[in-house]
Amino acid sequence: MITEVRKLLTGFILAAALALASASASASVPDAVALLKSSDQARGGGLLGLLWEVDIVTRGAGEQQSAMKMRIKAADNASVAETLEPIRSKGGKMLQVGRNMWLTKPGLKKPLPISPRQRLSGQAAIGDIAATNYVRDYAATVLKDDSSTGESCYVLELKAVNNQTTYDRLHYWVSKARGVAVHAEFLSLSGKRLKTADFKYGNTIEIDGKRVPFVSKMTISDDLTDAITTLDYSGVKVQHIPASEFSVSNLE
Amino acid sequence: MRVLLILAVTVQLLASHSHAFGEEAFRLSASLETWGYFNHQAPTRDSYLNPDNGVVRVAPEQFVADFRLNMRLSSDAVDMVLQPRFLGESQENGSGKRNRSETGFRQAFARLAFGDGATLVAGRNVMAWGPANFRSPSSPFYFDSGKLNPLREVVGIDLLRLEQVTGQYSFALGHVFNTPEQNGSAASHTSFLKIDYQGAAFLASANVAKRNSGKPFFGAFAQHNMSDALMLYAEYGYGQRAGGMAIDAAQSPSFRPHSFGESATSILLGASYTLLDGQVVSLESLHDRRGYSGAEQDMYFDLLKQSAYLATNAPDPALRGRSLGMLGLAAANSPSLLGRNYLSLLWQSNPQESAQYWRVATIFNVHDRSGQISGYYEKNLSSRFSGFISGVRNLGPADSEFRSVVEQVLTVGIKAYIF
Numbered sequence: 001m002i003t004e005v006r007k008l009l010t011g012f013i014l015a016a017a018l019a020l021a022s023a024s025a026s027a028s029v030p031d032a033v034a035l036l037k038s039s040d041q042a043r044g045g046g047l048l049g050l051l052w053e054v055d056i057v058t059r060g061a062g063e064q065q066s067a068m069k070m071r072i073k074a075a076d077n078a079s080v081a082e083t084l085e086p087i088r089s090k091g092g093k094m095l096q097v098g099r100n101m102w103l104t105k106p107g108l109k110k111p112l113p114i115s116p117r118q119r120l121s122g123q124a125a126i127g128d129i130a131a132t133n134y135v136r137d138y139a140a141t142v143l144k145d146d147s148s149t150g151e152s153c154y155v156l157e158l159k160a161v162n163n164q165t166t167y168d169r170l171h172y173w174v175s176k177a178r179g180v181a182v183h184a185e186f187l188s189l190s191g192k193r194l195k196t197a198d199f200k201y202g203n204t205i206e207i208d209g210k211r212v213p214f215v216s217k218m219t220i221s222d223d224l225t226d227a228i229t230t231l232d233y234s235g236v237k238v239q240h241i242p243a244s245e246f247s248v249s250n251l252e
Numbered sequence: 253m254r255v256l257l258i259l260a261v262t263v264q265l266l267a268s269h270s271h272a273f274g275e276e277a278f279r280l281s282a283s284l285e286t287w288g289y290f291n292h293q294a295p296t297r298d299s300y301l302n303p304d305n306g307v308v309r310v311a312p313e314q315f316v317a318d319f320r321l322n323m324r325l326s327s328d329a330v331d332m333v334l335q336p337r338f339l340g341e342s343q344e345n346g347s348g349k350r351n352r353s354e355t356g357f358r359q360a361f362a363r364l365a366f367g368d369g370a371t372l373v374a375g376r377n378v379m380a381w382g383p384a385n386f387r388s389p390s391s392p393f394y395f396d397s398g399k400l401n402p403l404r405e406v407v408g409i410d411l412l413r414l415e416q417v418t419g420q421y422s423f424a425l426g427h428v429f430n431t432p433e434q435n436g437s438a439a440s441h442t443s444f445l446k447i448d449y450q451g452a453a454f455l456a457s458a459n460v461a462k463r464n465s466g467k468p469f470f471g472a473f474a475q476h477n478m479s480d481a482l483m484l485y486a487e488y489g490y491g492q493r494a495g496g497m498a499i500d501a502a503q504s505p506s507f508r509p510h511s512f513g514e515s516a517t518s519i520l521l522g523a524s525y526t527l528l529d530g531q532v533v534s535l536e537s538l539h540d541r542r543g544y545s546g547a548e549q550d551m552y553f554d555l556l557k558q559s560a561y562l563a564t565n566a567p568d569p570a571l572r573g574r575s576l577g578m579l580g581l582a583a584a585n586s587p588s589l590l591g592r593n594y595l596s597l598l599w600q601s602n603p604q605e606s607a608q609y610w611r612v613a614t615i616f617n618v619h620d621r622s623g624q625i626s627g628y629y630e631k632n633l634s635s636r637f638s639g640f641i642s643g644v645r646n647l648g649p650a651d652s653e654f655r656s657v658v659e660q661v662l663t664v665g666i667k668a669y670i671f
Contacts, residue, residue, distance in 0.1 A: 090281075090669075091281075091283055091322055097450060098450070098453060099477050100455055100477070106320070106322070107405070110382075110406070112603060113524075114532070115480060115482070115483050115524065117481045118526060164452065242365050242367075242417075243417040244369045244371045247422055249422070250371060252333075252377065
């Protein structure tokens with residue numbers, strides 16, 4: 001009888017210990033989706049509509065330094081990027097609606113439909129320039145805790161859940177204190193690292209009467225070519241962008 | 253020309269002081285490009301359509317200066333676009349120098365956005381659609397502006413257009429008042445309705461257009477991104493098109509130009525593949541019932557041969573004159589594509605690359621086996637200048653479509669980006 005009571009007690013204590021351990025573990029593992037949602041907001045995701053300008057400078061890879069300035073309008077799964085500089089490309093536009101993309105440039109007879117593969121080309125991929133909606137496009141899991149430039153972070157693993165993404169997989173460092181992404185590694189399907197990126201948040205936007213941080217600088221290092229591209233974001237405005245802005249017939 | 257320069261300076265001053273309009277409310281942007289290029293054209297020596305270059309009078313040497321000013325005043329709700337153009341040409345065609353100039357507007361329109369997704373466009377607007385490179389059968393307003401000069405721009409049409417974008421659909425309803433590229437009369441006063449449906453990787457569109465005094469035109473196209481790299485597309489059109497010429501050897505004259513031909517079908521099937529470095533290869537096949545059948549095409553060249561022989565050998569000056577007149581009639585009114593079946597292959601560099609751009613294209617007439625090979629290369633020389641070179645080589649006998657007038661064209665030029 002005593003032996004049975006001992007067994008029962010031992011079992012109870014073990015079960016209680018496991019339950020406590022499990023509760024403590026679930027309290028320490030954050031919700032990956034909530035983290036992603038918070039970090040998306042600081043990069044334009046999930047907002048009504050967004051307008052901004054971005055200065056893009058690329059150095060290295062045996063090329064001369066090149067610079068571009070673009071004006072971006074983005075909403076939901078659509079974006080239109082207009083080239084403001086260099087002067088020879090002024091007026092060119094790239095429209096993306098889902099996986100449909102068009103390019104127009106001075107001298108072209110009509111908007112040119114381009115394939116989704118073009119998302120990855122150019123000085124910076126359109127997925128880098130336009131708003132980020134990772135919570136919609138990726139399944140997220142928390143991989144580990146780590147730090148990036150001295151800041152304590154959760155590292156998320158993101159895997160594409162649709163074919164509208166620029167990258168198939170990412171490792172994404174989200175600041176524990178600020179809830180914004182500070183570092184990213186963009187990976188191929190096989191896990192090979194294609195690019196890394198670092199983010200700064202010197203801009204703010206107003207959401208529901210509160211000022212929240214917004215991305216101001218993204219530095220992308222290309223592992224394949226050694227090129228370094230810097231994107232400086234300015235003039236950020238949250239506003240409704242009418243659907244007609246994303247109509248190919250209004251690209252001219 | 254003077255007006256354009258004054259306009260350019262004024263716009264540049266306004267653009268540099270855009271705060272005068274209030275940066276939040278209105279933004280003025282402007283650019284001015286000038287192109288200068290030299291063209292060398294070699295007329296076909298044994299041509300039947302243009303014997304001794306006496307009918308078309310192809311200028312072997314030509315210098316062109318092309319000024320392209322683009323202005324846009326825009327706010328959240330309004331876009332006003334003005335694109336004046338000036339083109340000056342100096343030709344040397346063997347019998348002396350000839351200068352000519354053209355001034356006009358490529359686009360001049362106002363676009364008003366209202367509600368959620370509605371726009372109203374009034375003025376001259378380039379309205380071109382469809383995924384095809386070679387031709388655009390789905391558009392009732394399509395015009396081959398590059399037939400004589402591949403560097404020419406498409407000029408807009410004068411219209412009023414109302415468009416509503418609702419979710420994945422868009423509806424456009426409009427009326428065209430004038431088509432300047434077709435001498436203003438051909439497709440004037442045409443009403444149209446166009447409906448587009450856009451899926452995640454798919455776009456389909458259908459339109460119907462009706463001239464005031466003509467039969468309706470039906471057009472449609474679809475494009476589908478099969479994968480990241482492969483896009484398949486098709487364009488279809490059924491209806492009348494401006495221009496063209498019927499042939500009847502039993503009649504005199506045997507060539508009978510018409511302002512609009514009979515309603516006919518054209519279908520284009522195409523595929524484009526994007527390589528890893530962004531280069532794009534496109535293959536297209538066109539079947540156009542508006543062109544001549546094989547027998548008609550043979551008859552066309554038989555008639556040209558007879559006329560060319562008489563125009564150069566007939567002892568009677570009146571007969572020589574009539575024969576030259578026949579050739580002139582054919583040169584001015586032949587359909588823009590003579591036959592019914594064509595293949596087109598285009599390979600171009602990454603269109604997003606800004607330092608240089610190149611393309612190589614070939615077109616093949618399936619019936620007479622004539623063809624055209626062309627190439628274009630442009631490279632930035634500095635932040636404000638780029639240089640380009642372009643070449644066209646037409647292949648086939650003199651009684652074939654592509655070599656009937658010109659054998660080859662070489663163009664060398666420079667583009668200057670002023671502001």
